[in-house]
Amino acid sequence: MLRQKEKMMSKLKIAVQKSGRLSEKSLEIIRTCGIKISNGDRKLITSAANFPIELLFLRDDDIPQYVEQGVADAGIIGENVVLETGKKVVVKEKLGFASCRMSLAIPRDETYDGPGWFEGKRIATSYPGILSDYLFRNGITAETEVTSGSVEVTPGIGLADAIFDIVSTGSTLLMNGLKEVEVVSRSEAVLISSPTLTSEKSDILSKLLFRIRAVKNASENKYILLNAPNSAIPAITKILPGMKSPSVLPLEQEGWSSMHSVVREDEFWEIIDRLREAGAEGILVIPIEKMIL
Ligand code: PRT
Ligand code: ZN
Numbered sequence: 001m002l003r004q005k006e007k008m009m010s011k012l013k014i015a016v017q018k019s020g021r022l023s024e025k026s027l028e029i030i031r032t033c034g035i036k037i038s039n040g041d042r043k044l045i046t047s048a049a050n051f052p053i054e055l056l057f058l059r060d061d062d063i064p065q066y067v068e069q070g071v072a073d074a075g076i077i078g079e080n081v082v083l084e085t086g087k088k089v090v091v092k093e094k095l096g097f098a099s100c101r102m103s104l105a106i107p108r109d110e111t112y113d114g115p116g117w118f119e120g121k122r123i124a125t126s127y128p129g130i131l132s133d134y135l136f137r138n139g140i141t142a143e144t145e146v147t148s149g150s151v152e153v154t155p156g157i158g159l160a161d162a163i164f165d166i167v168s169t170g171s172t173l174l175m176n177g178l179k180e181v182e183v184v185s186r187s188e189a190v191l192i193s194s195p196t197l198t199s200e201k202s203d204i205l206s207k208l209l210f211r212i213r214a215v216k217n218a219s220e221n222k223y224i225l226l227n228a229p230n231s232a233i234p235a236i237t238k239i240l241p242g243m244k245s246p247s248v249l250p251l252e253q254e255g256w257s258s259m260h261s262v263v264r265e266d267e268f269w270e271i272i273d274r275l276r277e278a279g280a281e282g283i284l285v286i287p288i289e290k291m292i293l
Pocket of ligand 1: 079152
């Protein structure tokens with residue numbers, strides 16, 4: 001009876017990269033959402049213990065197609081692959097990891113005078129779709145060499161004049177005597193889904209997205225506590241917008257208060273400097289585990 005009930009309950013099938021740059025972080029984000037998964041033995045498919053999802057471990061390039069076909073309901077994948085494969089999938093959420101640029105690079109000694117440089121040149125890439133779209137938009141005719149690996153060595157061995165590839169730190173380009181001259185697009189890991197989910201699966205996806213956003217918000221923000229003379233409270237309140245406005249609690253010491261708020265990670269240092277100028281003291285900054293807006 002119980003088994004029958006389990007069979008009837010549908011689970012959201014999420015495809016993640018089997019092994020590569022996205023694998024660990026994909027599992028980590030799901031685990032940080034409080035979902036218990038095990039993949040010690042790297043099976044093709046595994047179920048979560050306490051949330052109605054199943055994970056499918058696949059090659060990243062195959063994920064958009066499987067999601068389009070409904071073999072998987074959702075997937076975690078680089079935006080670059082979504083763009084390149086052009087499959088009918090919906091990008092539901094940017095996940096903030098595996099960030100990179102998709103760039104054109106040329107030999108370091110070449111003088112670069114704009115996209116016209118590529119006219120009539122041979123460009124090696126694993127992303128012919130994104131490249132040809134860029135060339136078309138810029139009215140450039142160039143030859144594309146499709147290479148599946150080590151694109152960056154192709155100019156050095158005379159196979160191409162330039163490359164179009166993923167750049168992260170830029171050290172691979174540097175090591176191969178190349179320089180980045182055009183950023184064509186940017187990419188990070190995203191959660192994609194099939195455009196045609198049953199309402200039951202849509203509900204599971206919404207619950208998962210709610211948790212992912214809480215985790216993301218938490219990692220993008222910090223909790224801040226500080227002491228301030230009461231006369232500085234109005235100025236400090238202007239600097240600290242918080243989720244609504246800062247909490248202000250009186251301190252034992254007459255004329256002083258403790259203020260609590262939330263600040264964005266990317267504005268953090270600038271805000272700290274302004275707070276000190278406004279009279280804040282004893283500033284404490286604490287990581288947030290989950291943040292529900
Ligand atoms: O086996 P499978 O097909 O599943 O994996 P894969 O080899 O195709 O992909 P993988 O694991 O290498 O990358 C997966 C995804 O990570 C990519 O699709 C991108 O969305 C993202 N990502 C982020 C990167 C990089 N950063 C990255 N730096 N993917 C590849 N690189 C490579 C790049 O190709 C170049 O060779 O790293 C080199 C450049 O790095 P820097 O730091 O030297 O600039
Ligand atoms: Zn791949």
